[in-house]
Amino acid sequence: MKMDSQYQKNSNFLKTGVTVLKGVSPYRQRLLAKLGVLTAGDLLEYFPRSWEFLPEPAYISELRKGMDASVVGIIESIDFKQFRRPPFVEVYLVDNSGNFRLVWFNGGYILNQIDIGMPLLAYGKVSSYKHQLQMTNPRFRVLEEGEYADVKSLGGSVYPATKGLTTGQIKYLIRNSLETLCQHVPEFFTDQYRQKTQLLSRKTAFHQIHQPLEQQEADQALRTLKYEELFLMQLGLALRRNRVAKSNPISVMGWDKKLDTHIRRRFPFMLTEDQDAVIDEIVADMLSRHPMNRLLQGDVGSGKTVVAVYAALMAVANKSQAVIMAPTEILAQQHYDNICRYLEGSRVNIKLVTGSITGKKRQKIHEQIKDGEIDIVVGTVALLNDEIEYRRLGLVVIDEQHKFGVDQRARVRKGALPHTLVMTATPIPRTITMTAFGDLDVSVIKHSPPGRGRVKTRVVEQGKRDEAIEFIHARIKAGKQAFFVYPRITSSEDETEVKAALYEHKRLSIKDFPEFEVGLLHGRMSAAEKSEIMESFRSGKINILVSTVVIEVGVDVPNATIMVIETADRFGLAQLHQLRGRIGRGQSDSYCFLFGDLENEIAAKRLAMMEKSHNGFEIAEFDLSIRGPGEMFSTRQHGMPDLKLANIVEDFDLLCMARRDAAQFVKDDPLLEKPENVNLREAIIDKYGEKLGLIGIG
Template sequence: MTNDTPDWIRLHKALSVEAEHGFIDLVGKQYRFSEFLSLTFGKFPTVLPAIERRRWQDMAMQFANYPFLEIEERKNLVVQVRRYLYQLQKEQEEKEQKQQGVEEQGKVYQAKIPNKVPIIPEVSKRLAPQIDQKLKDLPEIGIRKADNLARLGLYTVRDLLFYYPRDHIDYARQVNIRELVAGETVTIVATVKRCNCFTSPKNQKLLILELLLRDDTAQIKVGRFYAGSRFTSRGWQESLKRRYPVGSVVAACGLVKANKYGLTLDNPELEVLAHPGDSIESLTIGRVVPIYALTEGVVANTVRQAVITALPAALQLKDPLPRGLREKYGLMELKDAIANIHFPHDSDALRIARRRLVFDEFFYLQVSLLQRQQKAREIQTSAILAPQGRLIEKFHEILPFRLTSAQQRVINDILNDLQKSVPMNRLVQGDVGSGKTVVAVIAILAAIQSGYQAALMAPTEVLAEQHYRKLVSWFNLLHLPVELLTGSTKTAKRREIHSQLETGELPLLVGTHALIQDKVNFQRLGLVVIDEQHRFGVEQRARLQQKGEQPHVLTMTATPIPRTLALTVHGDLDVSQIDELPPGRQKIQTTLLTGQQRPQAYDLMRREIAQGRQIYVVLPLVEESEKLDLKSAVEEYEMLQESVFPEFQVGLLHGRMSSAEKDEAINKFRDNQTQILVSTTVVEVGVDVPNATVMLIENAERFGLSQLHQLRGRVGRGAAQSYCLLMSSTRNPDAQQRLKVLEQSQDGFFISEMDMRFRGPGEVLGTRQSGVPDFTLASLVEDEEVLLLARQAAEKVIEMDASLERWPLMKAELKYRYERLMGGAILT
């Protein structure tokens, strides 16, 4: 950090890395995270006004106290400082622009684009391949190599240009031998002092080439391996020795490794040079090397050589993004980005090229989502529902508690939507126990008091039954009928419900997938509420909406979705968050235990039952699997009942039981006839027993963090202190670190962010129908800043011209990406 300008990059990176590691006050090479931040904020830049300097001094003090804060307090501090820095950086950059006379508003980040751009081979336009030319027609590739490349789905020059590397290895840094450090990838240029060739004594089909290399600073021994009987012949060995004679100059690149003899390069790439300053012709040595996804029969150099053949065609690419937009967001031109993503000059050029191409992936998705949202808002045929009325007033009167400010804010969002003829399409996110059902009930009552019907669909019978019980207790006081329709509903009752829906006598129907059956017909459906919406497929959600004429749609989830994931999967929805728990909720004491600590867990369970409390024991499987060494629910139930807790009643609940059996198990537990309920994840949502105070989760490492947080939410619903015990026998440090997040935090939004970092977005939502776009380069974990910029840019583009008629190249690119490449499957 200089004394004139803040070092934004180091500050943002330090805060980001600390957040990624769970706010543990990381130890760096020189300082702890807290020490670095305290020192940094203590030396405020002179460009800052006095008020900001005082703010920096305050933050220096806060970070000096960082090691003594609780995890939640650390998290809040880091989040606040990150927001503050982004805002301050934006203001400083806008100020600098005004001083330079640049009239450009809303600039967030300007990337430095190098003057030196890519290695596009110098060839005449006459010889350059055409962008849509078939690879088999290029003489440098030919039919045989083209057939191999076709196995990767590469048929044209365009396919090759947009076949991005999955990774890069940086051999561009050339160092002296004395400067080698284990773990780095480097290139050295040195003289051959000795050359040996011999067959491995342990493997007669393995030839080892051993070179002793020396430069002006030191010497190093390197070895290269050749597997195959043809390499062990005397003729091949002699040819290798002639290739690397003593006194020749060799360029070598590879990963520096330490062995018992010192440092070496791991199986390095080698090239003989005419002299020390000679240019290196290799596609790997001395370069940032692209690593491509391959398949059987296709080797790396085949793809690299083909890409080099295709690169001159990049000059023919017309950039679909207007120049003004590129300059505003600091984006490299497309042809330069394509060249630099394959063969960059250096790591900076690679970073800036990748940023442009990641922006494109996010930008076209966001444009598509916003177009979809715009189209939905053009529909003006939905029911206009009254936000004021006797039913809602009476409901407020019978509620035994006050709504939180977060609930009230979300209710206002919903009621504002319901007053419009444009159909509402809102997602409500709320942590476990935040009170989403109450919010949904007010929306339902707005529909009913306006003369319309409502439907509430849940993914499981357990959850649908839970909603029904809660709604009946309220609706009886309001003198309103409500019915439950599931797969278990008897035929006679089913017919009665169908009839009452068609006549309009039944204002609210709660149910599972049974609601979307053909025989279910509403007289006047005005509102659809879908709980745990990510558990339904697109068609299932759409079929329920089709039961009415453009009904308003309210979707809910108790699995908080990270911001980046919400933007990519639900970017066409309006999102509200209930980010506040009702007052009086106690923190659930969460502890990670090993198998040796099981007796302590059982002691705690006995003490809680002795005080009249109840226990959940959750397992990942129903019956024992031969492939996985995991306890089964059935086996655990029998063991606990017969051996561990014979004095108590133990119940069993899992997904393979009939509906009647499930109801019986839940009702017995709810009525405290059973003190311990052994269950699979069927209790994840919907089972509400305030008397339960202990949740023991076996094989906790088999669950995602968000799912564990959901399970934990089954306890802590009453006034008594509750406990969550995570039983895990794994010694895997990554799994241990992941589970410790649950020990440290009760914040579902933070936990979902960490879950996405550990497991990836598809796993967080559930891969079966998650709808996470398949990005080639972009990462929802690493590229949040670029996603937010792409969303901002897409909003401005849609605001100016939602049809994209002003930008025909952009419109064509959007069509190409999300109709041809993704078959039109933009979202689920």
């Protein structure tokens, strides 16, 4: 029988329900669950949000006006002046040197917490009232027996609390369990490594983050635990990258100049230098004996789809099937139409697979895919259907990859090891690329194809709205088309100020543009309705398309040169940049008008950035610095747990250090087999094993 390792024994204890710890009753267990604390390990990793380091308590006789002071004494009297305006609680505290007045305005709530004869610690600024020294609204703590002597421990950690469970009670629970918990904390690094990287032992770090005696101790603990978070993430990604590189060899694809020329003839335009450079990288990957695993970033309209089609045709030329998966039916249909146009007259068989294709037609397509009759399959999440089997899957292209979770991206491969190209038009800052996509090779298309008009962006104040509508009216009268984008389909009762597509469609049709055809597009429509509306807009039958963000990705109508985004401050900058990318697809200059709340200083700054820059990467970095990673770039979206302590923007230097160190670890010990790396290997399997396909390293 296999014995559990020391790591597993410790891990099993830390995974035990929190009631195993002293002082955690079933009632407190329910309250802790509200804070996400379910296990003993969760309590150990329930980190303080801040620390308070109090000055040594002064005797009452030593207090002076203007001092920030701590004072400890016995409550001599309590008086609630409830009929004064405002009402206040007055407490007199005594020690061996005198007495001292404490006042809490509107402080009736503290009467249930204090009583005459209790020892009390109060801290705040000393003021004076009618020649008498006092503290007004001081922070305080009723002392428990034995706390008198250790004043530094009375400050310390401040925890996020919940109703029924104060920060003091959480601190008390953690303090009583900390020794027990730390006995089960495995070390990840050798003494020599910790000395080189200036890290604390894990036991010391957990002690110091929960019970620091001064700010320097808290800072040391934070650095160690942040590094550990980032290192484990980077180590997981480095192991997966190494695993893919060393995975079972696949058949090498063939390529030569003749094939290159044959593919390029299919495009009715010259490719840009950026596209050529990325194609060279992809060809090198596909000529390798190991599967390509590449992320292609390109700003809106930069020509990523052409690169994907080149890769697909290379796979088809090597008698393999290619799959292109898009997040929406509109985008999948557009990819399908464009590829059909490029390949008109060729022998390449292409089929579209979406949720709206059902019955015998769907069954027939599935049979053709299985038999290898279909060369390129374009579709939506319908491609994840278990019924779909490929004869020889050689390439998977996933467009707008941030719209899909890791599980979906894995399922589309159907257990095979094809070359994989994931694409995004949402520019991803380098910090995010390093955390969420550290296992991928990255290519970037920086420049758009020549011959496209400029896109001019204007933030419109409320008073100039009519002027903007007049300008738009003139452009539509001249034969151009416009998008009007809204954040909601309908407004809810608590968001009446947020403009919604259904109501605004009626208003624009009747009031602002009665002589033009105004269409409506939103996510609740059927696939057939969406397709019909988009076709009417492309053909010019609809002059103005009122829409939600369903048009965020992929919609390509060169004659649409106007975009109005209502309540623009409600959108992330990356999303605004994506939406703006729907115009400027033709040769004419285009105009993007942003209507939003300019009174909010941060909102005004963000919208001003949209006026200033058309560089998606610059905009994404700016948005990241103001808002933080957010859900769009959340590590959870990519199968990685959210970071508890580290911040990839603020701790970028630490992230770079962790990435470099993790790569060296994998280079020196690819399967983490050395005795000193056993705990790291088991921690990685525990944390990321299934998500990153690392179970095999165990």
